[in-house]
Amino acid sequence: MLEKIESADPANGPALAVRNLWAGYNGNPVLEAVNFQVDRGDMVGIIGPNGSGKSTLIKTVLGLVKPLRGEVSVLGRNGAPERHLVGYTPQTELVDWDFPVTVFDVALMGRYSRGGLFRRTTKEDREAADASLELVKMFDLRDRLIGELSGGQRRRVLLARAMAHNPELLLLDEPMAGLDATAQHQLLDLLDELRSKGATVVLSTHDLSCVSSRCDKAACLNRRLIAFGKPSEVLNEQVLGETFGTHLLMVHLDGQAYAVQHHTHPDGTAEVDHSDHEHD
Amino acid sequence: MIDFFTEPWEFAFMQRALLAAVFAALVCSVVGVFVVLRGMAFMGDAVAHSSLAGMSVAYFFGGSIFWGAFAWALPASLAITFISRRAQVRLDTAIGIIFASGFAVGIILMSRVNNYTADLFGLLFGNVLGVSWGEVLLIGLVAGGVLLVIIALYKELLFTAYDATMSAASGVPVRFIQYLLPLLVGITTVASLKAVGIVLVLALLVTPAATADLLARRLPRIMAISVVTGFVSTVAGLYLSFHADLPTGPSIVVVATGLFLAAMLFSPSKGVVWQAWRPSSLPVEEAGV
Numbered sequence: 001m002l003e004k005i006e007s008a009d010p011a012n013g014p015a016l017a018v019r020n021l022w023a024g025y026n027g028n029p030v031l032e033a034v035n036f037q038v039d040r041g042d043m044v045g046i047i048g049p050n051g052s053g054k055s056t057l058i059k060t061v062l063g064l065v066k067p068l069r070g071e072v073s074v075l076g077r078n079g080a081p082e083r084h085l086v087g088y089t090p091q092t093e094l095v096d097w098d099f100p101v102t103v104f105d106v107a108l109m110g111r112y113s114r115g116g117l118f119r120r121t122t123k124e125d126r127e128a129a130d131a132s133l134e135l136v137k138m139f140d141l142r143d144r145l146i147g148e149l150s151g152g153q154r155r156r157v158l159l160a161r162a163m164a165h166n167p168e169l170l171l172l173d174e175p176m177a178g179l180d181a182t183a184q185h186q187l188l189d190l191l192d193e194l195r196s197k198g199a200t201v202v203l204s205t206h207d208l209s210c211v212s213s214r215c216d217k218a219a220c221l222n223r224r225l226i227a228f229g230k231p232s233e234v235l236n237e238q239v240l241g242e243t244f245g246t247h248l249l250m251v252h253l254d255g256q257a258y259a260v261q262h263h264t265h266p267d268g269t270a271e272v273d274h275s276d277h278e279h280d
Numbered sequence: 281m282i283d284f285f286t287e288p289w290e291f292a293f294m295q296r297a298l299l300a301a302v303f304a305a306l307v308c309s310v311v312g313v314f315v316v317l318r319g320m321a322f323m324g325d326a327v328a329h330s331s332l333a334g335m336s337v338a339y340f341f342g343g344s345i346f347w348g349a350f351a352w353a354l355p356a357s358l359a360i361t362f363i364s365r366r367a368q369v370r371l372d373t374a375i376g377i378i379f380a381s382g383f384a385v386g387i388i389l390m391s392r393v394n395n396y397t398a399d400l401f402g403l404l405f406g407n408v409l410g411v412s413w414g415e416v417l418l419i420g421l422v423a424g425g426v427l428l429v430i431i432a433l434y435k436e437l438l439f440t441a442y443d444a445t446m447s448a449a450s451g452v453p454v455r456f457i458q459y460l461l462p463l464l465v466g467i468t469t470v471a472s473l474k475a476v477g478i479v480l481v482l483a484l485l486v487t488p489a490a491t492a493d494l495l496a497r498r499l500p501r502i503m504a505i506s507v508v509t510g511f512v513s514t515v516a517g518l519y520l521s522f523h524a525d526l527p528t529g530p531s532i533v534v535v536a537t538g539l540f541l542a543a544m545l546f547s548p549s550k551g552v553v554w555q556a557w558r559p560s561s562l563p564v565e566e567a568g569v
Contacts, residue, residue, distance in 0.1 A: 062449045083451040090445050099317065099442045100499050109439050113450035121435065145497055161446070 013076025015040045015169050015200035016061060020070035023053075023060040029068055029223075030056045036219055036228040040168075043191060043201040045211035045231075048221035049244050054204035055091070057221065058171045061202075062088055075168055083113035087162030087170045092154055092178060097147050104142040106157050107133050110164025132164040133157075136190060152183030156190075163194070170194065172203040176210055188214050208235065288522040297408045300416045301514045301532065304472035305484060307423035309510030310430060311468045312489035313503050314461060318441055323360055325482040326375040327466040330356045330382025332478055335403055336389035345403070346418060349470045356382060357466030361459050406477030406529035415474060422471040426464050437461060438499065475514075476529035483533040487540050488513060494543040494550050509539055 016038040024030040030053040038044050046054050059065040061072050063080030074081035087110070107129035108121060133139040136156040141149070146157060155175055162170055170191075176184050188210065191201050205211060211218045212231040220226040220234060220243040227234040227243075288294045315321055334352025335345045356378050363378075364371035390400050402410070411419075430437065439447040440457040448454040465485070472481045492505035517532030524531075545553045 059445075064445065064448055083449070086449075088446060088449045090443065094445060095443055100493070100497055100502055101438075101442060102498060105499075106442075109435075109442070109446070109450070112435060112439055112447075112452060 013073065014038060015042070015075060016202065017073045018057075018061070018070070019073075021057075021060065021067055021072060022069035023056055023065050023067045025056075025065070027068065031060070031221075032224050033070070034221070034225045036225060038200060038202060038217070040200050041195055041198065042216040043195060043203070043214065044217045044219055045215035046202065046204040046219045046221055047206065047208060047211055047243065048204075052222040052243075054221060055173055058088070058173050058202070058204060061171060062086065081169075084165045085168050087165070087167035089155070089158040089162045089170075089172045089175060091174045092151070092158070095154075095158070097149075097154065099146065101146060102142065103133065103138055103144050103146060103149070103157050103160075104129060106146055107138075107142075107160040107164050110161035113165055128166075129160075129164050132160040135163060135194075136160045150183075151178045152180075152186065155179060155183070155187055159187075159190070168199060170199055170201045170203075172201065174205060175203050176205050176207050184210065208240075211235070284523070285519075288519065293409050293411075294518070294522065296411050296413060296416050297528065298515070298518055300411045300419050301408050301475040301518060301528070302511060303416075303420045303423040304475040305488070305510035305514040305532075306507055307426050307468050308472050308481075308484040309488040309492075309506040310427060310503055311464055312485045312487075312510075313492065313499070313506050314437065314441055315465060315485055316489040316493055318461070320462065320465060321482060321486050322372065322375050322379075323357070323462055324465045324469050324485045326360065326379035327353045327357050327462075328469045328473065328478045328481045329379050330386075331470060331473070332386030332403060333382040333389070334386075335473075336386040339399065339403075340389050340393065346415065346470070346474070349473055350467070352382065353466040353470045354463065357462040358459060361462045365458075402477070403473075404477050404479050405527060406473065406475055406480065408475045408528045411474050419471050419474065422467060426467055426471070429460075429464060433457070433460070476532060480529050480533050483536060484510065487533070487536040491536070491540045491543045494540075494547040497549070509536065513539060 014037050018034055018036050021031055021034040022029045030051075034053075034057065046057065048054055056065060060067055061074060061081070071078055073079075075085055108125060110132065111121060111125040111128060130139060130142065133142050136159050138153065138156045138160055141153065146154065149157065159172075159175070162172075172191075175187060179187065184207070191203075192214075195201060203215075212235050215231055217229060218231040218234050219228045220239050222243045222245065227239040289298070315324055331349040331353040334348040334350070336348075337343075337352075338345050338348025360371070360374050360378055363369050363374035369377075386403075387400075390396055390403075393399060436447075436452050436457050437460075439450070439452055440454050441461070444454050444458070447457075469481050469485065472484050476484050488506045488510035489502070491509045492502045496502045496505050513536035514532050517535045518528060520526060520535060521528040521531040543551075545551055548554075
């Protein structure tokens with residue numbers, strides 16, 4: 001899978017371009033005037049507090065939320081993206097893990113974006129689903145029910161589903177949530193492997209250290225895009241303070257950046273650290 | 281002994297009843313799997329109860345009760361979906377309103393008819409022994425139509441039921457599917473009214489599927505077991521009804537419930553009995569997630 005090695009094809013434009021994007025629900029904007037561009041092969045981490053519009057941004061790129069103003073172009077194409085070029089994993093809490101389907105069934109669902117209604121799955125679809133499970137190292141568990149998996153394995157299955165149709169752009173909504181440090185690093189290594197084969201990755205996270213150590217670019221979002229650029233350049237006290245609406249202190253340890261809440265604001269509701277890892 | 285099994289089918293009304301009840305049970309068992317997985321049980325119940333209004337109107341004016349129920353059930357199931365999606369009303373609230381209002385209108389209309397109690401009893405609890413060949417054909421066609429739609433759109437129904445957001449992101453027309461499934465539930469309910477009646481149709485919709493859910497792990501097998509359970513309940517229920525001279529609809533429901541209880545107690549993986557016998561292994565299994 002992912003035979004396409006050539007990374008930057010200027011004729012096709014950047015992997016993702018967001019221009020003056022306003023988007024939200026029922027006419028109320030959550031995102032205001034967001035502008036940024038993701039180069040092919042990059043891994044971009046979107047950080048921001050709860051309610052900052054991370055999921056809305058991802059859903060707008062997917063075409064699930066219509067922009068109120070501005071535009072999104074995916075792989076050089078404006079408007080709703082071609083489904084099979086984009087892979088997406090939702091937040092794990094939004095998935096029904098009691099549903100009686102196997103790991104293989106879920107991976108196969110990733111193939112449904114090819115072809116319309118009434119299309120039966122083919123041998124090629126089943127092989128692609130298996131190849132995708134190999135890729136995320138879940139092939140051995142292909143006949144397990146999804147409810148029997150650990151948090152890290154669940155993430156991998158969702159990733160296999162997103163990869164099953166060989167997308168060029170991967171949109172991952174909070175892929176690190178609920179994973180322990182080992183599982184997080186395994187997942188990030190896997191994403192690096194996919195990128196080496198030409199994929200572009202955009203992920204949302206609460207985990208600053210993951211963005212600063214593993215992503216090419218950081219997008220600091222709090223309804224507006226506070227900053228966008230190399231993590232080493234944009235992840236500073238001022239930007240993080242503005243993003244999370246509270247005073248944060250950056251601590252650099254072993255080449256990694258950590259954010260520490262300096263003192264608690266009376267109205268500070270920001271969540272920056274690993275406090276949302278109680279899921280699973 | 282042979283007579284016990286062959287005797288009922290010497291009567292034409294029993295042959296018709298068997299066909300009508302089996303058609304209803306088959307479609308209910310398949311649709312019921314989605315109903316159980318999506319927690320739509322009371323939606324089906326509401327459509328059945330509210331369709332009493334349509335049946336009464338048809339009865340009152342001497343039209344076909346089946347089409348009366350049909351004409352009421354389709355808008356009712358669409359309305360429940362629409363209200364729960366658009367208006368600021370919770371799904372169970374929308375269901376409650378449509379459930380009771382349709383039922384109330386139906387009772388008022390029926391009360392204006394002369395032999396009110398006897399006819400109402402037939403609508404509420406079914407009268408499969410009185411089914412005509414024309415109705416058998418109609419039930420068969422409707423059941424077959426619903427099954428064809430489910431087969432044709434199986435992967436879309438499965439994907440949307442499992443993960444609607446991802447399904448939409450893959451280009452599946454999720455809104456269409458989200459209206460279609462309640463509609464299929466409504467149609468299925470109406471097709472089953474003759475067999476078990478308004479009050480008991482919920483059992484035919486939910487019990488075989490719930491039984492199968494206890495016995496199998498994967499969706500295709502759950503559906504297969506649900507169909508077998510629905511079929512066995514119907515046939516056994518008809519025998520019970522014939523030999524013990526019991527009302528047919530309730531007999532079918534009692535057998536189905538018996539099968540469910542057996543599965544709940546003795547299911548190889550989820551049986552209450554086995555779990556009670558090896559309490560020490562439970563914490564280990566729970567922790568091994």
